[in-house]
Amino acid sequence: MSNLVNDISNIASNNVPRLIDKMSDESLVSTYLNIADKLEHDYTPFNDIEMIYIFVHDEKDQDKSKNRTIDTKREYLRELLNVYFLFVEKEDIFDLRSNDTKKIFNSLNRRNIRLFQEWLREAPLGKGGKSYSVATISRKTGIFKSFLSFAHKIGYVKDPVHTYFKSASVNQKDRPNRDLNSTEALQLLSYYKEHPILHCIFSILLTTGARVRELCQAKVKDLSYDEGVYWLNVLGKGGEKRDLLIHPNVFDTITRFRQRRGIDTVLSPSDDSPLLTTANGKPYTYKYLSNYIGKAIDRTDLPFLKYKEQTVRAHTLRHGFAIISAEQGEDVFRIMQALGHKKIETTFIYLERHAARRNHAGHAWKNSVIMKSI
Numbered sequence: 001m002s003n004l005v006n007d008i009s010n011i012a013s014n015n016v017p018r019l020i021d022k023m024s025d026e027s028l029v030s031t032y033l034n035i036a037d038k039l040e041h042d043y044t045p046f047n048d049i050e051m052i053y054i055f056v057h058d059e060k061d062q063d064k065s066k067n068r069t070i071d072t073k074r075e076y077l078r079e080l081l082n083v084y085f086l087f088v089e090k091e092d093i094f095d096l097r098s099n100d101t102k103k104i105f106n107s108l109n110r111r112n113i114r115l116f117q118e119w120l121r122e123a124p125l126g127k128g129g130k131s132y133s134v135a136t137i138s139r140k141t142g143i144f145k146s147f148l149s150f151a152h153k154i155g156y157v158k159d160p161v162h163t164y165f166k167s168a169s170v171n172q173k174d175r176p177n178r179d180l181n182s183t184e185a186l187q188l189l190s191y192y193k194e195h196p197i198l199h200c201i202f203s204i205l206l207t208t209g210a211r212v213r214e215l216c217q218a219k220v221k222d223l224s225y226d227e228g229v230y231w232l233n234v235l236g237k238g239g240e241k242r243d244l245l246i247h248p249n250v251f252d253t254i255t256r257f258r259q260r261r262g263i264d265t266v267l268s269p270s271d272d273s274p275l276l277t278t279a280n281g282k283p284y285t286y287k288y289l290s291n292y293i294g295k296a297i298d299r300t301d302l303p304f305l306k307y308k309e310q311t312v313r314a315h316t317l318r319h320g321f322a323i324i325s326a327e328q329g330e331d332v333f334r335i336m337q338a339l340g341h342k343k344i345e346t347t348f349i350y351l352e353r354h355a356a357r358r359n360h361a362g363h364a365w366k367n368s369v370i371m372k373s374i
Helices: 016-023 026-038 048-056 070-089 110-122 134-153 182-191 196-208 212-217 248-261 286-300 303-307 314-327 332-339 344-358 361-365 369-373
Strands: 223-226 229-235 241-246
Touching: 016 048, 016 070, 026 048, 048 070, 048 134, 070 134, 110 134, 182 196, 182 286, 182 303, 182 314, 196 212, 196 241, 196 248, 196 286, 196 314, 212 229, 212 286, 241 248, 241 332, 286 303, 286 314, 314 332, 314 344, 332 344
Parallel strands: none
Antiparallel strands: 223 229, 229 241
C-alpha cells in the first residue's frame, strides 16, 4: 500500500500547504475505495493522512454539485492536517500513547480529547496573539468531530471519541459585530469613487449581498438582461444558484472595471470568461480578493473604522446589504432569499443588533417631559 500513496504519505513532515495541494486531487479516491472493498471494508490498514483524504473526498450525493466544493475540501484538509501534526509534535501535551505516529487518531481516548479542547481554548494563536475566538473554536471543533465520527462509523477509530467533546456552540454574545450601516457604506463608496476596480467590487458586494467566493466564480455569461433589469446568476453554498439584482449604476461600475482592465464590455451568453479579473486577466481567487478588499478598507483610515469592535472586512459588506435592506423597509424573508440563507434564523443573526437598537424602548423618551427638562 505504501507504494500506492507515495505522492501523499511521503511528503516531508508537516508541509501542510504542499499536502493540501496534493490531497485536493481526488484521482486516488477510487483506488482507496477499491482497496477497502478488497479488505471487506476494513480501514485499519490505512493511516491517519489517508483517512483524512478519504473523509474529505467522501461523497454523499450522486450529484457532484451537492457534495463538498474544492474550497471546502481545502479548508477541511487544512484544519485536519494541522490537528494531525499538532498531535505528532506535541504528543506529551495530549498524553498520546500511540506506538505509531502515522496512526494517532485511531487510538484516541476521552483524556486526549479533553486535553486537546483545553489546549484549543488557551493557545495564544488567535488574532493579536490572543486565544481563539469562540466562533473559531466552534469551527475547528466541528470539523474535527465530523472527521472522527466518520472514522468511527467505518471502523478506523475504535472508541466513539467524537461524543466526548464538550459543546463549543456560539451564542449571540460570542458573535463578532459585523454591522455596517448606510452612512458607513457611503463613506467607503465615496472614498474609492475614482478607483474603478475597488469602486466596482465594493458596489457589487454592498448592493447585492454576494459572497466574495460567488463574485470570484462569476462569469460574463452569468450576467443577463431581462425586462429592463440586469441579473447576475451566482453559485452559492451547497451548489445552490440564485439571482442577484444588478442595478443600472452598479452595472456601469462593472463596465468601467472591464474598460480599465482592457476586456470586452459586451455581454454574451456564451462568454465563459471571468466577469471580474486581476490585472493579469485571470479570475480572482477567494483568498486574494478577500485580502485585497481588507487592505483597501484599512487604507481608507475612515473615522468609523476606529470604533468598530470587529475589523471591517469583505464579509462585513454582506452584513451591510442585510442591514441597509432592513433600513429601506425590506421584509426579512426577502433579505434571506437575496443572501441565499437556508434558514431565516441566520438572517436574523445578521439583523439582530440593528433591530434591537432600532426598536429600543429608549426611543420612546425622545419627546418625554423628562427628556425636555434635562
